[in-house]
Amino acid sequence: xxxxxxxxxxxxxxxxxxxxxxxxxxxxxxxxxxxxxxxxxxxxxxxxxxxxxxxxxxxxxxxxxxxxxxxxxxxxxxxxxxxxxxxxxxxxxxxxxxxxxxxxxxxxxxxxxxxxxxxxxxxxxxxxxxxxxxxxxxxxxxxxxxxxxxxxxxxxxxxxxxxxxxxxxxxxxxxxxxxxxxxxxxxxxxxxxxxxxxxxxxxxxxxxxxxxxxxxxxxxxxxxxxxxxxxxxxxxxxxxxxxxxxxxxxxxxxxxxxxxxxxxxxxxxxxxxxxxxxxxxxxxxxxxxxxxxxxxxxxxxxxxxxxxxxxxxxxxxxxxxxxxxxxxxxxxxxxxxxxxxxxxxxxxxxxx
Amino acid sequence: xxxxxxxxxxxxxxxxxxxxxxxxxxxxxxxxxxxxxxxxxxxxxxxxxxxxxxxxxxxxxxxxxxxxxxxxxxxxxxxxxxxxxxxxxxxxxxxxxxxxxxxxxxxxxxxxxxxxxxxxxxxxxxxxxxxxxxxxxxxxxxxxxxxxxxxxxxxxxxxxxxxxxxxxxxxxxxxxxxxxxxxxxxxxxxxxxxxxxxxxxxxxxxxxxxxxxxxxxxxxxxxxxxxxxxxxxxxxxxxxxxxxxxxxxxxxxxxxxxxxxxxxxxxxxxxxxxxxxxxxxxxxxxxxxxxxxxxxxxxxxxxxxxxxxxxxxxxxxxxxxxxxxxxxxxxxxxxxxxxxxxxxxxxxxxxx
DNA sequence: TTGTAGGCGTTATCAT
DNA sequence: ATGATAACGCCTACAA
Numbered sequence: 001x002x003x004x005x006x007x008x009x010x011x012x013x014x015x016x017x018x019x020x021x022x023x024x025x026x027x028x029x030x031x032x033x034x035x036x037x038x039x040x041x042x043x044x045x046x047x048x049x050x051x052x053x054x055x056x057x058x059x060x061x062x063x064x065x066x067x068x069x070x071x072x073x074x075x076x077x078x079x080x081x082x083x084x085x086x087x088x089x090x091x092x093x094x095x096x097x098x099x100x101x102x103x104x105x106x107x108x109x110x111x112x113x114x115x116x117x118x119x120x121x122x123x124x125x126x127x128x129x130x131x132x133x134x135x136x137x138x139x140x141x142x143x144x145x146x147x148x149x150x151x152x153x154x155x156x157x158x159x160x161x162x163x164x165x166x167x168x169x170x171x172x173x174x175x176x177x178x179x180x181x182x183x184x185x186x187x188x189x190x191x192x193x194x195x196x197x198x199x200x201x202x203x204x205x206x207x208x209x210x211x212x213x214x215x216x217x218x219x220x221x222x223x224x225x226x227x228x229x230x231x232x233x234x235x236x237x238x239x240x241x242x243x244x245x246x247x248x249x250x251x252x253x254x255x256x257x258x259x260x261x262x263x264x265x266x267x268x269x270x271x272x273x274x275x276x277x278x279x280x281x282x283x284x285x286x287x288x289x290x291x292x293x294x295x296x297x298x299x300x301x302x303x304x305x306x307x308x309x310x311x312x313x314x315x316x317x318x319x320x321x322x323x324x325x326x327x328x329x330x331x332x333x334x335x336x337x338x339x340x341x342x343x344x345x346x347x348x349x350x351x352x
Numbered sequence: 353x354x355x356x357x358x359x360x361x362x363x364x365x366x367x368x369x370x371x372x373x374x375x376x377x378x379x380x381x382x383x384x385x386x387x388x389x390x391x392x393x394x395x396x397x398x399x400x401x402x403x404x405x406x407x408x409x410x411x412x413x414x415x416x417x418x419x420x421x422x423x424x425x426x427x428x429x430x431x432x433x434x435x436x437x438x439x440x441x442x443x444x445x446x447x448x449x450x451x452x453x454x455x456x457x458x459x460x461x462x463x464x465x466x467x468x469x470x471x472x473x474x475x476x477x478x479x480x481x482x483x484x485x486x487x488x489x490x491x492x493x494x495x496x497x498x499x500x501x502x503x504x505x506x507x508x509x510x511x512x513x514x515x516x517x518x519x520x521x522x523x524x525x526x527x528x529x530x531x532x533x534x535x536x537x538x539x540x541x542x543x544x545x546x547x548x549x550x551x552x553x554x555x556x557x558x559x560x561x562x563x564x565x566x567x568x569x570x571x572x573x574x575x576x577x578x579x580x581x582x583x584x585x586x587x588x589x590x591x592x593x594x595x596x597x598x599x600x601x602x603x604x605x606x607x608x609x610x611x612x613x614x615x616x617x618x619x620x621x622x623x624x625x626x627x628x629x630x631x632x633x634x635x636x637x638x639x640x641x642x643x644x645x646x647x648x649x650x651x652x653x654x655x656x657x658x659x660x661x662x663x664x665x666x667x668x669x670x671x672x673x674x675x676x677x678x679x680x681x682x683x684x685x686x687x688x689x690x691x692x693x694x695x696x697x698x699x700x701x702x703x704x
Numbered sequence: 705t706t707g708t709a710g711g712c713g714t715t716a717t718c719a720t
Numbered sequence: 721a722t723g724a725t726a727a728c729g730c731c732t733a734c735a736a
Binding site: 054056057058059060061063064069071079080082083084086088089090092093096097100101105106107108109110113118122123125126127128236237238241263266267269270273292293295296297298300309 | 459462661
């Protein structure tokens with residue numbers, strides 16, 4: 001069979017031989033280096049030869065000499081999160097879309113592997129990537145990131161505390177303000193016994209931001225935060241279910257819930273249902289993220305729209321600029337996070 | 353400050369110099385080549401020097417000479433799918449977990465970028481990856497895969513038609529049988545007007561497999577498939593919602609639905625609700641995949657458990673074996689797909 | 705307009 | 721037991 005072999009043991013030397021030119025010429029043509037004065041005819045011949053042989057340059061060789069890999073990594077705290085929530089998948093979609101459009105491949109890396117910190121820094125040190133996007137940094141990893149940023153390595157941080165990462169480029173939403181908005185919404189509807197379930201253990205920046213926002217809103221209404229009405233889950237619906245059961249078991253009256261993410265909200269709602277409570281009649285619920293299913297659940301969920309896909313796109317676009325050597329003046333971008341009102345909070349209730 | 357610089361312009365030559373040995377020795381020590389008789393003392397010195405300098409071998413250089421990249425790619429049909437369904441994220445979690453545990457990085461690649469076929473084959477040709485896992489191959493890409501497999505490139509296919517990929521290693525479930533099971537469940541409950549919504553356009557193997565299984569089950573009960581009761585969606589809840597509306601608009605009586613995936617099932621259920629129909633009282637619904645939220649929805653969804661995480665793990669484990677040069681005799685692994693019965697189908701109904 | 709030569713950082717084959 | 725030396729495939733001055 002005479003079909004071009006795409007098996008890629010093809011080297012530029014072979015292309016050169018077939019085209020009857022030197023490797024240099026091949027290189028010039030294929031990377032179309034301008035001003036090098038390659039005759040149109042030679043050009044054609046080289047291109048033809050390359051196509052016939054199914055030539056694709058060896059990435060390792062190229063990156064060895066150029067120092068670039070055209071690859072970036074997206075680092076997330078834990079693989080596990082992919083399974084139970086869809087914030088990360090949507091963000092990955094955005095990162096992937098934008099990176100591919102700009103010629104970059106995306107490595108998906110968990111920060112924690114099998115219980116212990118993965119060495120994502122090795123990716124940098126071994127020069128496997130040109131840049132890094134890091135999501136939801138646990139406090140324990142702040143130092144590593146600061147170090148990388150100080151060295152000038154292209155780095156964008158998502159979903160983190162601006163203070164902790166002052167010198168680092170970040171794409172984020174104002175989580176605290178969003179949490180305030182969500183909680184205020186419940187308070188404005190007349191609720192005074194508002195519970196909160198964090199979406200993760202408290203070592204994540206995003207978790208404490210929500211907690212602060214929740215507390216802020218309560219204070220605005222002259223209410224002091226009651227630890228008895230606060231619980232922490234772990235990303236999944238199941239953990240939300242358990243957290244809600246725990247809250248109910250404390251037998252503190254609760255008429256509303258601000259959940260740290262939508263998935264947890266759904267778990268909590270199921271727990272309320274199991275306990276014979278109706279949503280929104282007995283307990284109003286606000287979620288966080290606006291996952292695609294939020295609009296289609298029963299009841300449809302009132303929630304904060306964080307638009308992770310768009311955040312991912314923005315982070316990737318910024319990263320590519322950093323890789324290109326640009327140094328944008330603004331280091332922090334904060335997008336708005338609207339409250340999407342649906343049926344899960346019902347109508348205003350008369351003050352108790 | 354005297355902290356080891358991890359910035360990794362450190363080369364093995366520098367380590368050699370600091371340790372007072374040659375680069376060869378450094379290489380032997382770091383890759384601990386056995387039988388090479390390196391004195392314990394030299395060993396220590398090299399290791400110390402490497403640590404002091406924060407030496408990490410350059411991946412490109414290493415892969416250039418070794419021919420291996422310790423990277424694999426997971427190819428999925430479209431980025432978009434990440435956003436709306438969580439089958440792929442869970443599978444990615446499995447692939448990622450297993451690959452990282454075995455020292456491989458994972459590149460996440462869409463097969464279709466911005467509407468046109470991405471050249472995932474270039475990853476192979478440019479030798480950026482040592483192996484490939486491909487999910488849900490559209491028929492149009494069958495030939496490329498056959499070609500790669502014929503060349504002996506390590507390749508595992510997921511969620512595809514076994515006939516179409518006879519010579520290719522695959523991890524899969526018996527989709528057709530699962531669809532039969534799901535549909536039979538509805539028929540056994542007394543339903544005779546069973547609709548089906550495919551999870552994607554019909555160019556995917558998985559979609560037609562479900563359709564065949566659906567048809568098989570109907571036939572077992574002496575019913576001929578009615579195209580008027582079949583619609584196709586596009587992964588998302590929204591598309592499920594639209595498909596259900598379309599079905600309802602046809603005004604063909606329907607008492608049960610087998611949805612191509614859970615996300616679509618939820619969209620469809622919302623459409624039924626919007627139309628004033630109750631689930632399960634008026635329409636029974638079976639989903640497909642058992643996404644984590646299925647158990648927490650109202651009503652909890654009866655569905656087929658496809659366990660994508662486990663499939664991902666299995667695929668990755670197999671791929672790593674293939675990369676290592678093994679040639680397992682069995683090319684196809686098929687895992688069981690149990691029907692998980694919850695509340696969305698209600699109780700047996702009297703025959704109409 | 706094209707060819708020659710050196711180097712990117714490793715690994716691996718030889719001598720010593 | 722260790723150290724030169726030659727690849728790996730590509731890019732890019734520089735020379736012709």
